Amino acid sequence: MQGVEELVEGLGLNTVCREASCPNYSECFSRGTATFMILGAVCTRNCGFCGVTHAENAGQRSGEHSGDGSFCVSPVDPDEPARVAEAVKRLGLAYVVITSVTRDDLEDGGAGQFAKTVECIRRLSPGTKVEVLIPDFLGSEMALDTVICSGPDVISHNMETVRELYEKVRPQADYDRSLDVLRRIASCGEGSKGKKGIKCKSGVMAGVGETEAQMLKLMDDLREAGCVLLTIGQYLRPSPENIPVEEYVAPEVFEHWAEEARARGFEFVASAPFVRSSYHAEEWTKTAIASERTGNRHCEDTE
Numbered sequence: 639m640q641g642v643e644e645l646v647e648g649l650g651l652n653t654v655c656r657e658a659s660c661p662n663y664s665e666c667f668s669r670g671t672a673t674f675m676i677l678g679a680v681c682t683r684n685c686g687f688c689g690v691t692h693a694e695n696a697g698q699r700s701g702e703h704s705g706d707g708s709f710c711v712s713p714v715d716p717d718e719p720a721r722v723a724e725a726v727k728r729l730g731l732a733y734v735v736i737t738s739v740t741r742d743d744l745e746d747g748g749a750g751q752f753a754k755t756v757e758c759i760r761r762l763s764p765g766t767k768v769e770v771l772i773p774d775f776l777g778s779e780m781a782l783d784t785v786i787c788s789g790p791d792v793i794s795h796n797m798e799t800v801r802e803l804y805e806k807v808r809p810q811a812d813y814d815r816s817l818d819v820l821r822r823i824a825s826c827g828e829g830s831k832g833k834k835g836i837k838c839k840s841g842v843m844a845g846v847g848e849t850e851a852q853m854l855k856l857m858d859d860l861r862e863a864g865c866v867l868l869t870i871g872q873y874l875r876p877s878p879e880n881i882p883v884e885e886y887v888a889p890e891v892f893e894h895w896a897e898e899a900r901a902r903g904f905e906f907v908a909s910a911p912f913v914r915s916s917y918h919a920e921e922w923t924k925t926a927i928a929s930e931r932t933g934n935r936h937c938e939d940t941e
Contacts, residue, residue, distance in 0.1 A: 649721045652679045673735040673916040674722050676755055677748045678712035681739035683810040689876025711743055723758035733920035737771035747775035753788035767791045777815045786826045793823045794839035796915055800852035807846055817863045824864025839867035841915030846873050847884040857902050866905040867922050870895055871913035
């Protein structure tokens, strides 16, 4: 674990593992992997569930701290993609996940930085599979196409919760806009712009007040949009400032939801309390390979 932390710190990089207080960061670091977070460590949104620092004044770009002690966003670092690629190479990663804070202050929402990061990784580690976990880019098709054209293996955008809880959980996001992002990923990933084979993925939290019927409707909406990879995990409150946990969902309920997702045709499902969107993200590739060999499509649950 210490080796990963020293490498990340030495290259001046951020990880969502640390910034979002992920419960799995010790395990992932011990396995020699991490989810890299680009575009700084300060987000322009303030979602109720998220532990990442949010900007008090998103218009400030001089650094991460303003004169009055509040946080502000950082300027885009043009060398960051190369440093991420160097970290991937040094760690010898077969699979890497790249995510970011949401940067509504940028004209392209940071899409260009995602694309450059993917391209740098491809040059230094051509055998590494790359997953990008992206924000909604305020619905910009041009920004999304920039990411798609860089050719990652998976593009993920998290719905996070059911439609009825968006005002509480994601007040600056929009349920239908997020579905549209996934719909475009799925359609473009199946042949448009020569990027056939890109997988569309999303992640959902449980325990924020959703009902069974609402969760199943969310699954239906995801499948209609073309999403084929799904993660479901328990929400854990990062700090007293975040929304409270409404329910600690029983493991058998997660198993039930995995079965429901399988029945709806998801190619891979990871559904368990400590599952996060990037936790053991490479596991879907094993399922895909097994499916190709047997001619069957199936899913697995990840503990």
